[in-house]
Amino acid sequence: MTLRVNDLKVYYQTLRGDVHALDGVTFDLADGEIMGLAGESGCGKTTLGKSLIRLDSRMKHVGGTIELDGKNVPIADEKAMVPLRYHEISLIPQYAMSALNPTRKIGRMIKDLMKARGVDPASIEDELHRRLELVGLEQDVLNRFPIELSGGMKQRVVMVISTLLNPSLLIADEVTSALDVSTQRAVAESMVEFRDRGFVKSMVFVTHDLSLVYQMADTIMVMYAGHVVEKASAKTIVNEPKHPYTQMLISALPEVGSTEEQGRLEGIPGKPPGLLDPPTGCRFKDRCPLAFSKCSERPPLVEIEPGHWAACWKTG
Ligand SMILES: Nc1ncnc2c1ncn2[C@@H]1O[C@H](COP(=O)(O)OP(=O)(O)OP(=O)(O)O)[C@@H](O)[C@H]1O
Numbered sequence: 001m002t003l004r005v006n007d008l009k010v011y012y013q014t015l016r017g018d019v020h021a022l023d024g025v026t027f028d029l030a031d032g033e034i035m036g037l038a039g040e041s042g043c044g045k046t047t048l049g050k051s052l053i054r055l056d057s058r059m060k061h062v063g064g065t066i067e068l069d070g071k072n073v074p075i076a077d078e079k080a081m082v083p084l085r086y087h088e089i090s091l092i093p094q095y096a097m098s099a100l101n102p103t104r105k106i107g108r109m110i111k112d113l114m115k116a117r118g119v120d121p122a123s124i125e126d127e128l129h130r131r132l133e134l135v136g137l138e139q140d141v142l143n144r145f146p147i148e149l150s151g152g153m154k155q156r157v158v159m160v161i162s163t164l165l166n167p168s169l170l171i172a173d174e175v176t177s178a179l180d181v182s183t184q185r186a187v188a189e190s191m192v193e194f195r196d197r198g199f200v201k202s203m204v205f206v207t208h209d210l211s212l213v214y215q216m217a218d219t220i221m222v223m224y225a226g227h228v229v230e231k232a233s234a235k236t237i238v239n240e241p242k243h244p245y246t247q248m249l250i251s252a253l254p255e256v257g258s259t260e261e262q263g264r265l266e267g268i269p270g271k272p273p274g275l276l277d278p279p280t281g282c283r284f285k286d287r288c289p290l291a292f293s294k295c296s297e298r299p300p301l302v303e304i305e306p307g308h309w310a311a312c313w314k315t316g
Helices: 045-051 106-116 121-134 139-143 151-163 181-196 210-216 234-239 244-251
Strands: 003-014 017-029 034-038 059-068 089-092 169-173 202-206 219-224 227-233 302-305 308-310
Touching: 003 045, 017 045, 017 059, 017 227, 034 045, 034 181, 034 210, 045 059, 045 169, 045 202, 089 151, 106 121, 106 139, 106 151, 121 139, 121 151, 151 169, 151 181, 169 181, 181 202, 181 210, 210 219, 210 234, 219 234, 219 244, 227 234, 227 244, 234 244
Parallel strands: 034 202, 034 219, 089 169, 169 202
Antiparallel strands: 003 017, 003 059, 219 227, 227 308, 302 308
Protein backbone atom coordinates (compact mmCIF):
# COMPACT_ATOMS: atom_id res chain seq x y z
CA MET A 1 0.00 0.00 0.00
CA THR A 2 1.56 3.32 -1.04
CA LEU A 3 -0.54 5.63 1.10
CA ARG A 4 -2.67 5.18 4.20
CA VAL A 5 -4.55 8.22 5.48
CA ASN A 6 -6.37 7.63 8.73
CA ASP A 7 -8.85 10.04 10.34
CA LEU A 8 -6.90 13.07 9.12
CA LYS A 9 -8.02 16.41 10.50
CA VAL A 10 -6.49 19.62 9.17
CA TYR A 11 -8.04 23.00 10.02
CA TYR A 12 -7.30 26.57 8.91
CA GLN A 13 -6.87 29.00 11.78
CA THR A 14 -8.70 32.24 11.11
CA LEU A 15 -9.71 35.26 13.19
CA ARG A 16 -13.26 33.95 13.20
CA GLY A 17 -12.27 30.45 14.38
CA ASP A 18 -11.09 27.18 12.86
CA VAL A 19 -12.23 26.18 9.35
CA HIS A 20 -12.69 22.39 9.48
CA ALA A 21 -11.37 21.77 5.96
CA LEU A 22 -10.45 18.09 6.49
CA ASP A 23 -12.50 16.54 9.24
CA GLY A 24 -11.64 12.89 9.66
CA VAL A 25 -10.51 11.82 6.20
CA THR A 26 -9.66 8.13 5.76
CA PHE A 27 -8.58 6.30 2.61
CA ASP A 28 -5.85 4.05 1.16
CA LEU A 29 -4.02 4.29 -2.13
CA ALA A 30 -2.68 1.01 -3.50
CA ASP A 31 0.68 0.65 -5.26
CA GLY A 32 0.21 1.80 -8.84
CA GLU A 33 -3.21 3.34 -8.20
CA ILE A 34 -4.26 6.57 -9.92
CA MET A 35 -7.05 8.09 -7.85
CA GLY A 36 -9.20 10.94 -9.09
CA LEU A 37 -10.29 13.26 -6.29
CA ALA A 38 -13.60 14.97 -6.98
CA GLY A 39 -16.21 17.11 -5.26
CA GLU A 40 -17.64 20.63 -5.36
CA SER A 41 -15.46 23.67 -4.88
CA GLY A 42 -14.48 24.10 -1.22
CA CYS A 43 -14.88 20.42 -0.21
CA GLY A 44 -11.20 20.10 0.77
CA LYS A 45 -9.46 18.64 -2.29
CA THR A 46 -6.61 21.17 -2.42
CA THR A 47 -6.24 21.08 1.36
CA LEU A 48 -5.79 17.31 1.23
CA GLY A 49 -3.13 17.62 -1.47
CA LYS A 50 -1.28 20.35 0.44
CA SER A 51 -1.49 18.45 3.74
CA LEU A 52 0.44 15.57 2.22
CA ILE A 53 3.41 17.79 1.41
CA ARG A 54 3.44 21.15 3.19
CA LEU A 55 1.16 22.78 5.75
CA ASP A 56 1.10 26.54 5.25
CA SER A 57 1.28 28.80 8.29
CA ARG A 58 -2.50 28.89 8.75
CA MET A 59 -2.99 25.13 8.53
CA LYS A 60 -3.07 23.08 11.71
CA HIS A 61 -2.76 19.30 11.97
CA VAL A 62 -5.47 18.52 14.49
CA GLY A 63 -5.37 14.73 14.35
CA GLY A 64 -4.96 11.56 12.34
CA THR A 65 -2.05 9.87 10.61
CA ILE A 66 -0.52 9.46 7.17
CA GLU A 67 1.70 6.55 6.19
CA LEU A 68 3.68 6.38 2.96
CA ASP A 69 5.18 3.00 2.04
CA GLY A 70 4.65 1.90 5.63
CA LYS A 71 6.41 4.90 7.19
CA ASN A 72 4.80 7.73 9.14
CA VAL A 73 4.64 11.07 7.29
CA PRO A 74 5.21 13.70 9.99
CA ILE A 75 3.17 16.48 8.35
CA ALA A 76 3.29 18.83 11.33
CA ASP A 77 7.10 18.63 11.57
CA GLU A 78 8.43 21.00 8.91
CA LYS A 79 12.06 19.88 9.32
CA ALA A 80 11.28 16.18 9.17
CA MET A 81 9.23 16.73 5.99
CA VAL A 82 12.14 18.23 4.02
CA PRO A 83 13.77 14.92 2.95
CA LEU A 84 10.39 13.53 1.89
CA ARG A 85 9.44 16.43 -0.37
CA TYR A 86 9.97 15.78 -4.11
CA HIS A 87 11.96 12.64 -3.26
CA GLU A 88 9.01 10.67 -1.84
CA ILE A 89 5.99 12.94 -2.33
CA SER A 90 5.65 15.51 -5.06
CA LEU A 91 2.92 18.04 -5.72
CA ILE A 92 1.98 19.84 -8.91
CA PRO A 93 0.01 22.73 -7.42
CA GLN A 94 -2.89 24.51 -9.07
CA TYR A 95 -1.58 27.07 -11.58
CA ALA A 96 1.94 25.56 -11.43
CA MET A 97 2.57 26.29 -15.07
CA SER A 98 1.95 30.00 -14.64
CA ALA A 99 4.25 29.98 -11.61
CA LEU A 100 7.36 29.05 -13.63
CA ASN A 101 9.99 31.73 -13.08
CA PRO A 102 9.70 33.97 -16.19
CA THR A 103 13.29 35.23 -15.95
CA ARG A 104 14.98 31.79 -16.02
CA LYS A 105 15.41 29.51 -18.97
CA ILE A 106 13.82 26.10 -18.33
CA GLY A 107 17.17 24.24 -18.25
CA ARG A 108 18.69 26.66 -15.77
CA MET A 109 15.59 26.53 -13.61
CA ILE A 110 15.70 22.72 -13.46
CA LYS A 111 19.39 22.82 -12.45
CA ASP A 112 18.62 25.29 -9.65
CA LEU A 113 15.69 23.21 -8.45
CA MET A 114 17.75 20.02 -8.35
CA LYS A 115 20.53 21.74 -6.40
CA ALA A 116 17.96 23.08 -3.94
CA ARG A 117 16.74 19.51 -3.46
CA GLY A 118 20.27 18.26 -2.77
CA VAL A 119 20.69 16.52 -6.15
CA ASP A 120 23.62 16.96 -8.53
CA PRO A 121 22.01 18.17 -11.80
CA ALA A 122 24.53 16.17 -13.85
CA SER A 123 23.26 12.95 -12.28
CA ILE A 124 19.75 13.41 -13.70
CA GLU A 125 20.67 14.94 -17.06
CA ASP A 126 20.27 11.79 -19.19
CA GLU A 127 17.00 10.96 -17.52
CA LEU A 128 15.75 14.51 -18.03
CA HIS A 129 16.41 14.29 -21.76
CA ARG A 130 14.74 10.89 -21.97
CA ARG A 131 11.62 12.11 -20.20
CA LEU A 132 11.31 15.29 -22.23
CA GLU A 133 11.40 13.15 -25.35
CA LEU A 134 8.80 10.83 -23.89
CA VAL A 135 6.31 13.67 -23.40
CA GLY A 136 6.98 14.93 -26.92
CA LEU A 137 9.17 17.94 -26.10
CA GLU A 138 12.30 18.87 -28.07
CA GLN A 139 15.52 19.18 -26.05
CA ASP A 140 15.63 22.77 -27.22
CA VAL A 141 12.88 23.52 -24.69
CA LEU A 142 15.67 23.72 -22.08
CA ASN A 143 17.05 26.82 -23.80
CA ARG A 144 13.74 28.62 -23.80
CA PHE A 145 11.98 30.93 -21.36
CA PRO A 146 8.54 29.88 -20.03
CA ILE A 147 6.88 32.64 -22.08
CA GLU A 148 8.10 30.93 -25.26
CA LEU A 149 6.14 27.75 -24.47
CA SER A 150 2.45 26.94 -24.95
CA GLY A 151 0.27 26.01 -21.94
CA GLY A 152 0.46 22.32 -22.81
CA MET A 153 4.27 22.44 -23.18
CA LYS A 154 4.62 24.19 -19.82
CA GLN A 155 2.38 21.64 -18.14
CA ARG A 156 4.54 18.81 -19.54
CA VAL A 157 7.70 20.53 -18.28
CA VAL A 158 6.12 20.81 -14.84
CA MET A 159 5.19 17.11 -14.93
CA VAL A 160 8.73 16.08 -15.87
CA ILE A 161 10.26 18.26 -13.15
CA SER A 162 7.93 17.05 -10.42
CA THR A 163 8.59 13.37 -11.12
CA LEU A 164 12.30 13.54 -11.95
CA LEU A 165 13.28 12.04 -8.58
CA ASN A 166 10.81 9.13 -8.94
CA PRO A 167 8.56 9.95 -5.97
CA SER A 168 6.24 7.27 -4.55
CA LEU A 169 3.32 9.68 -4.64
CA LEU A 170 2.42 12.48 -7.02
CA ILE A 171 -0.44 14.84 -6.26
CA ALA A 172 -1.60 16.70 -9.35
CA ASP A 173 -4.00 19.54 -8.53
CA GLU A 174 -6.16 20.66 -11.46
CA VAL A 175 -3.26 20.20 -13.87
CA THR A 176 -5.44 20.09 -16.95
CA SER A 177 -8.07 22.72 -16.22
CA ALA A 178 -6.44 25.58 -18.19
CA LEU A 179 -5.80 23.45 -21.29
CA ASP A 180 -7.87 22.75 -24.40
CA VAL A 181 -9.53 19.35 -24.62
CA SER A 182 -6.97 17.55 -26.80
CA THR A 183 -4.03 18.89 -24.77
CA GLN A 184 -5.83 17.84 -21.58
CA ARG A 185 -6.05 14.33 -22.89
CA ALA A 186 -2.39 14.27 -23.96
CA VAL A 187 -1.26 15.47 -20.52
CA ALA A 188 -3.50 12.91 -18.80
CA GLU A 189 -2.13 10.15 -21.04
CA SER A 190 1.45 11.17 -20.23
CA MET A 191 0.64 10.93 -16.55
CA VAL A 192 -0.65 7.40 -16.96
CA GLU A 193 2.49 6.53 -18.94
CA PHE A 194 4.68 7.94 -16.15
CA ARG A 195 2.91 5.64 -13.72
CA ASP A 196 3.24 2.67 -16.10
CA ARG A 197 6.98 3.30 -16.45
CA GLY A 198 7.41 3.54 -12.68
CA PHE A 199 8.51 7.22 -12.63
CA VAL A 200 5.90 7.63 -9.92
CA LYS A 201 4.25 4.80 -8.00
CA SER A 202 0.80 6.20 -7.28
CA MET A 203 -1.05 9.37 -8.04
CA VAL A 204 -3.83 11.57 -6.70
CA PHE A 205 -5.39 13.55 -9.52
CA VAL A 206 -7.50 16.43 -8.22
CA THR A 207 -10.08 17.58 -10.72
CA HIS A 208 -13.50 19.01 -11.45
CA ASP A 209 -13.53 17.12 -14.72
CA LEU A 210 -15.10 13.75 -13.97
CA SER A 211 -15.20 12.68 -17.60
CA LEU A 212 -11.42 13.08 -17.95
CA VAL A 213 -10.74 11.32 -14.67
CA TYR A 214 -13.09 8.50 -15.69
CA GLN A 215 -10.85 7.82 -18.68
CA MET A 216 -7.51 7.84 -16.86
CA ALA A 217 -8.03 6.99 -13.18
CA ASP A 218 -8.36 3.56 -11.59
CA THR A 219 -10.45 4.87 -8.72
CA ILE A 220 -12.38 7.99 -7.81
CA MET A 221 -12.82 9.40 -4.32
CA VAL A 222 -15.59 11.93 -3.74
CA MET A 223 -15.41 14.46 -0.92
CA TYR A 224 -18.14 16.65 0.52
CA ALA A 225 -17.57 19.47 3.02
CA GLY A 226 -14.37 18.05 4.50
CA HIS A 227 -15.55 14.40 4.61
CA VAL A 228 -14.97 11.47 2.26
CA VAL A 229 -18.39 10.30 1.07
CA GLU A 230 -17.47 7.55 -1.39
CA LYS A 231 -14.52 5.79 -2.99
CA ALA A 232 -14.63 3.01 -5.60
CA SER A 233 -13.32 2.09 -9.04
CA ALA A 234 -13.83 4.88 -11.59
CA LYS A 235 -16.34 2.67 -13.41
CA THR A 236 -18.41 2.07 -10.29
CA ILE A 237 -18.45 5.73 -9.25
CA VAL A 238 -19.66 6.81 -12.68
CA ASN A 239 -22.04 3.94 -13.46
CA GLU A 240 -23.23 2.70 -10.07
CA PRO A 241 -22.63 5.33 -7.41
CA LYS A 242 -24.22 4.49 -4.07
CA HIS A 243 -23.96 7.70 -2.03
CA PRO A 244 -26.82 10.15 -2.76
CA TYR A 245 -24.31 13.00 -3.19
CA THR A 246 -22.25 11.07 -5.76
CA GLN A 247 -25.46 10.09 -7.54
CA MET A 248 -26.46 13.74 -7.83
CA LEU A 249 -22.96 14.79 -8.87
CA ILE A 250 -22.91 12.18 -11.64
CA SER A 251 -26.44 12.93 -12.84
CA ALA A 252 -25.48 16.62 -13.10
CA LEU A 253 -22.87 15.72 -15.74
CA PRO A 254 -23.80 16.55 -19.34
CA GLU A 255 -24.17 13.51 -21.57
CA VAL A 256 -22.13 13.42 -24.74
CA GLY A 257 -24.31 14.55 -27.65
CA SER A 258 -27.14 15.96 -25.54
CA THR A 259 -28.57 19.34 -26.53
CA GLU A 260 -30.27 21.96 -24.43
CA GLU A 261 -33.67 21.12 -25.97
CA GLN A 262 -33.30 17.57 -24.64
CA GLY A 263 -33.24 18.86 -21.11
CA ARG A 264 -31.50 21.55 -19.14
CA LEU A 265 -28.61 20.44 -16.98
CA GLU A 266 -29.66 20.64 -13.36
CA GLY A 267 -27.16 21.46 -10.62
CA ILE A 268 -27.53 20.10 -7.11
CA PRO A 269 -30.00 22.36 -5.25
CA GLY A 270 -28.66 24.16 -2.16
CA LYS A 271 -25.06 24.65 -1.16
CA PRO A 272 -22.58 22.89 1.12
CA PRO A 273 -22.48 23.93 4.80
CA GLY A 274 -19.88 26.44 6.01
CA LEU A 275 -16.84 24.76 7.55
CA LEU A 276 -16.27 27.37 10.25
CA ASP A 277 -18.96 25.80 12.38
CA PRO A 278 -19.99 22.67 10.47
CA PRO A 279 -23.16 20.80 11.40
CA THR A 280 -22.92 17.49 13.25
CA GLY A 281 -23.77 14.23 11.53
CA CYS A 282 -23.83 13.77 7.79
CA ARG A 283 -22.85 17.07 6.17
CA PHE A 284 -24.99 16.38 3.10
CA LYS A 285 -28.20 15.83 5.06
CA ASP A 286 -29.75 19.26 4.35
CA ARG A 287 -29.54 18.68 0.58
CA CYS A 288 -30.21 14.95 0.60
CA PRO A 289 -33.54 13.61 -0.65
CA LEU A 290 -33.06 10.46 1.45
CA ALA A 291 -32.19 12.15 4.78
CA PHE A 292 -33.86 10.76 7.92
CA SER A 293 -33.40 11.11 11.68
CA LYS A 294 -30.28 8.88 11.90
CA CYS A 295 -28.38 11.36 9.64
CA SER A 296 -27.84 13.64 12.63
CA GLU A 297 -25.11 11.10 13.54
CA ARG A 298 -22.05 10.96 11.28
CA PRO A 299 -22.22 7.84 9.09
CA PRO A 300 -18.97 5.84 9.14
CA LEU A 301 -17.12 5.14 5.88
CA VAL A 302 -17.70 1.41 5.36
CA GLU A 303 -16.68 -1.05 2.68
CA ILE A 304 -20.06 -1.95 1.19
CA GLU A 305 -18.55 -4.21 -1.49
CA PRO A 306 -14.90 -5.17 -2.02
CA GLY A 307 -13.08 -1.95 -2.96
CA HIS A 308 -16.21 0.22 -2.62
CA TRP A 309 -16.52 2.52 0.40
CA ALA A 310 -19.44 4.80 1.20
CA ALA A 311 -20.44 6.92 4.18
CA CYS A 312 -24.24 6.91 4.23
CA TRP A 313 -26.76 5.33 6.64
CA LYS A 314 -28.87 4.29 3.65
CA THR A 315 -26.10 2.41 1.84
CA GLY A 316 -24.07 0.89 4.71
N1 LIG B 1 -6.14 29.89 3.67
C1 LIG B 1 -7.36 29.57 4.07
N2 LIG B 1 -7.91 30.13 5.18
C2 LIG B 1 -9.14 29.79 5.60
N3 LIG B 1 -9.93 28.87 4.99
C3 LIG B 1 -9.45 28.29 3.89
C4 LIG B 1 -8.15 28.60 3.35
N4 LIG B 1 -7.96 27.85 2.24
C5 LIG B 1 -9.08 27.12 2.08
N5 LIG B 1 -9.97 27.38 3.05
C6 LIG B 1 -11.30 26.75 3.25
O1 LIG B 1 -11.12 25.36 3.40
C7 LIG B 1 -12.15 24.64 2.72
C8 LIG B 1 -11.53 23.68 1.72
O2 LIG B 1 -10.89 24.44 0.69
P1 LIG B 1 -10.09 23.76 -0.50
O3 LIG B 1 -9.39 24.84 -1.25
O4 LIG B 1 -9.27 22.65 0.03
O5 LIG B 1 -11.29 23.17 -1.39
P2 LIG B 1 -11.25 22.57 -2.87
O6 LIG B 1 -12.17 21.40 -2.86
O7 LIG B 1 -9.85 22.33 -3.29
O8 LIG B 1 -11.87 23.76 -3.73
P3 LIG B 1 -11.57 24.14 -5.28
O9 LIG B 1 -12.15 23.03 -6.08
O10 LIG B 1 -12.31 25.43 -5.44
O11 LIG B 1 -10.09 24.27 -5.43
C9 LIG B 1 -13.07 25.68 2.11
O12 LIG B 1 -14.15 25.88 3.00
C10 LIG B 1 -12.19 26.92 2.03
O13 LIG B 1 -12.99 28.09 2.13
